[in-house]
Amino acid sequence: LTKNLEELEKIRKTILPFQEKDFSELQSNDNSIFAIIFTNEKSIGNIKSLSHELKNWDKCLFLFQLIVSDKTPSAFEIIEVEQGSIEVILNLAYEISDKLLDVFNTGLETYTAYFAYKTLVKDNITKTFNGNEELIELEERREKIMLQNVKEAVKKELKKKAKKEKEEALEKKIEEVTRLLTEHIVKGNTVKLLSAPESEENEVM
Secondary structure, three states, rough: OOOHHHHHHHHHHHHOOOOOHHHHHOOOOOEEEEEEEEEOHHHHHOHEEEEEHHHHHHHHHHHHHHOOOOOOOOEEEEEEEEEOOEEEEEEHHHHHHHHHHHHHHHHHHHHHHHHHHHHHHHHHHHHHHHOOOOOHHHHHHHHHHHHHHHHHHHHHHHHOOOHHHHHHOOOOHHHHHHHHHHHHOOOOOEEEEEEEHHHHHHHOO
């Protein structure tokens, strides 16, 4: 019990108390309001899991800024925590959130294709194989390749966003951010851009 209370206090200091704010009061010409949405029960089922997820995102955002921007990385600011699914709302530089959203959406599109194959296609087509082990193994391999392709797609898009003159030096950071973003996608969690500079409002979901 004492250990749980200590963990709860750590989380409380990190994300609570946050009062609801009018995002328009926080919006400027170079920032964005960005949500990290946790819907997977294993991500938010207990304090330890949530703490782990937030630490991963703290690391991910710091490395992402190093990869895609020449500006000095800044700590992200949590401005609100929504309930239901846990929705952590951040104040990020628009340059960062815009590029992060592109990378995430690329991975999400690839994962959606994998998920559709796994749930709608694979079982139905396998039934037509009449127990043919070679064909069944082929479909198993296809499923694994499609899942692996989520990670590859995220990495490819992230490399497009990376500072070209430093891409080779950033390779380890790219690998780590790729891993963290892919984990978030495969768990069924997501992100959302809530507010952007007026000139970019068409990007808001």
